[in-house]
Amino acid sequence: MNARNQMDPKFMWDFSHMFETKEAWEAAYAECEADIAKLSSFAGTLCASAESLKAGLDTVYAVSKKMELVYLYAMLHQSSDNGDPEYQAMQGRAINLIVAMNTAIAFLEPEILECDEQTVRSYLEQPELAVYRQTVGEILRGRAHMLPKEQEMMLAMLSDVRGNARNIFEMLESVDMTFPPMIDENGNEAPLTHGNFGVWRESADKRIRHEAFTKYFGEFKKYINTFAATYAASVKTDTFYSNVRKFANPCEAALFGSNVPVAVYDSLIEAVHEGLDTMKKYLKIRKEALGLDELSTYDLYCPIVGDLDMKVEYEQGKELVKKATAPLGEGYAALLDRAYSEHWIDVYENKGKTTGAFSCGVFGVHPYVLLNYTDTLDDAFTLAHELGHAMHSYYSSEAQDYVNHDYKIMVAEVASTVNEVLLTKYLLSVETDKKRRAYILNNFLESFRTTIFRQTLFAEFERIAHDMYQSGTPLTAQTLSEAYQKLNELYYEGATVGELHKYEWALIPHFYNAFYVYQYATGFSSAVAIANHIYETGDASDYLAFLKTGGSDYPLEELKIAGVDLTKPDTVKNAMRVFAECLDEFEQLLKEI
Numbered sequence: 052m053n054a055r056n057q058m059d060p061k062f063m064w065d066f067s068h069m070f071e072t073k074e075a076w077e078a079a080y081a082e083c084e085a086d087i088a089k090l091s092s093f094a095g096t097l098c099a100s101a102e103s104l105k106a107g108l109d110t111v112y113a114v115s116k117k118m119e120l121v122y123l124y125a126m127l128h129q130s131s132d133n134g135d136p137e138y139q140a141m142q143g144r145a146i147n148l149i150v151a152m153n154t155a156i157a158f159l160e161p162e163i164l165e166c167d168e169q170t171v172r173s174y175l176e177q178p179e180l181a182v183y184r185q186t187v188g189e190i191l192r193g194r195a196h197m198l199p200k201e202q203e204m205m206l207a208m209l210s211d212v213r214g215n216a217r218n219i220f221e222m223l224e225s226v227d228m229t230f231p232p233m234i235d236e237n238g239n240e241a242p243l244t245h246g247n248f249g250v251w252r253e254s255a256d257k258r259i260r261h262e263a264f265t266k267y268f269g270e271f272k273k274y275i276n277t278f279a280a281t282y283a284a285s286v287k288t289d290t291f292y293s294n295v296r297k298f299a300n301p302c303e304a305a306l307f308g309s310n311v312p313v314a315v316y317d318s319l320i321e322a323v324h325e326g327l328d329t330m331k332k333y334l335k336i337r338k339e340a341l342g343l344d345e346l347s348t349y350d351l352y353c354p355i356v357g358d359l360d361m362k363v364e365y366e367q368g369k370e371l372v373k374k375a376t377a378p379l380g381e382g383y384a385a386l387l388d389r390a391y392s393e394h395w396i397d398v399y400e401n402k403g404k405t406t407g408a409f410s411c412g413v414f415g416v417h418p419y420v421l422l423n424y425t426d427t428l429d430d431a432f433t434l435a436h437e438l439g440h441a442m443h444s445y446y447s448s449e450a451q452d453y454v455n456h457d458y459k460i461m462v463a464e465v466a467s468t469v470n471e472v473l474l475t476k477y478l479l480s481v482e483t484d485k486k487r488r489a490y491i492l493n494n495f496l497e498s499f500r501t502t503i504f505r506q507t508l509f510a511e512f513e514r515i516a517h518d519m520y521q522s523g524t525p526l527t528a529q530t531l532s533e534a535y536q537k538l539n540e541l542y543y544e545g546a547t548v549g550e551l552h553k554y555e556w557a558l559i560p561h562f563y564n565a566f567y568v569y570q571y572a573t574g575f576s577s578a579v580a581i582a583n584h585i586y587e588t589g590d591a592s593d594y595l596a597f598l599k600t601g602g603s604d605y606p607l608e609e610l611k612i613a614g615v616d617l618t619k620p621d622t623v624k625n626a627m628r629v630f631a632e633c634l635d636e637f638e639q640l641l642k643e644i
């Protein structure tokens with residue numbers, strides 16, 4: 052593999068858009084250090100008057116903006132070549148700045164919460180403070196769940212303990228556990244790892260995918276009591292915090308940050324249950340197409356339509372994304388041209404480069420997109436996905452002040468998925484070859500299965516596990532696995548739940564960030580609704596307005612601008628309908644090829 056300095060600069064980021072030279076970065080770094088040292092002088096001044104609140108917040112955000120640029124310059128360098136000692140040193144120093152900043156502004160939230168609420172709200176009514184209404188409003192919203200000062204201090208001392216369950220899980224899962232080798236197609240031993248399990252389980256060879264599941268899940272079974280105790284510790288901690296902060300339950304506590312009512316969570320589960328008949332039909336089609344007498348949950352990942360030679364070189368990928376997103380209008384297209392020609396995208400793999408793909412918005416500059424493009428159709432989808440994030444960042448940064456530009460995780464995956472859905476629709480609109488159409492549809496159906504159904508199954512499991520603990524049922528390997536087994540039987544009715552599949556809950560890292568994964572399902576459903584609306588009406592104006600909201604409002608309110616109301620079950624039900632329609636077409640195509 053090529054070293055970074057052997058790569059063609061044409062396909063690489065241009066860091067000079069952030070800082071002209073390394074010296075300029077050093078100078079900004081020194082300025083940040085000096086500025087951060089002065090921040091503590093604002094402690095004790097915030098409540099005095101609207102002017103002093105504004106002065107304090109203006110300074111904090113100005114320093115934060117400068118510091119973020121310094122940090123991202125280092126972080127992006129590091130991700131382009133993680134092995135470079137110079138970049139490692141830059142990144143390390145940039146992280147020191149963040150720590151210093153966080154320490155310096157630790158007074159901010161407690162001080163605002165100690166002010167008289169009516170007084171702060173009256174300050175925020177003044178036009179000069181309008182930009183801080185959302186941010187400070189969020190701090191004030193937390194007041195209802197604040198405790199007296201001494202109790203808050205005790206909770207602060209416990210904060211390190213809070214992450215223990217996750218740490219233990221990570222050590223056990225990613226460091227201590229190893230897996231027995233696989234026997235590949237040619238009878239040779241090959242390693243089985245967390246990284247390649249996903250490849251083995253997609254194997255067209257039933258023997259291989261079954262062996263992968265048996266060996267992978269089998270290892271989790273060996274330690275299942277430790278995983279159960281670790282997860283139980285996490286559930287107990289969630290419940291403790293929910294109780295002391297006077298939430299009705301841990302789900303309500305977790306959703307409070309995004310200001311999402313529990314009803315949204317539960318109505319997702321309900322709406323997905325209504326789509327389970329279609330899932331059952333999909334599994335039946337899958338079983339027949341794979342020529343199996345019995346479909347096991349181990350047979351869910353292999354493609355139904357065998358691999359096609361759908362090579363998509365980078366130039367073609369760029370064109371595809373541009374054509375697919377044409378319904379978003381000329382402004383969006385012009386931005387894509389800028390992304391392509393102005394070095395927003397670091398395209399190909401080099402030694403030491405961060406794997407996978409991401410988009411990173413840089414306020415006041417432009418987004419930076421990292422890819423490891425290998426000329427596959429999947430890579431074209433990744434390009435569409437990351438550019439969705441990138442344009443969301445760009446529009447937000449242009450429309451919002453720095454204070455409000457950053458969007459919340461709940462809306463983030465909407466922008467990326469809209470582009471993926473548009474790409475799917477575009478490909479289906481131009482592709483006439485039946486086998487290729489079936490292949491594209493198969494990918495889309497799998498997105499529904501893995502993003503809506505599977506994540507909702509997880510979300511429902513989290514709800515059940517926390518409820519079990521609250522109602523006095525001990526959380527053990529047996530009770531957790533039985534609950535998980537029942538959900539598998541419900542979601543994958545018609546398939547045989549593989550013997551070890553009931554232990555799958557043990558390997559999901561997201562469970563240590565409770566009630567998080569439902570957002571994948573709501574985000575995907577929202578994106579399907581938005582993309583359909585744009586396609587049918589040719590009008591993307593509401594969606595573009597949504598992209599410009601950044602973090603200026605709560606996610607559910609922002610989504611309403613794009614025409615999506617997650618407080619009603621319609622969005623998820625609509626996604627279930629689209630899934631059913633695609634399945635009908637897929638079934639028909641399978642008969643014809």
Ligand SMILES: [Zn+2]
Nearest residue numbers: 436440464467
């Ligand atoms: Zn994403």
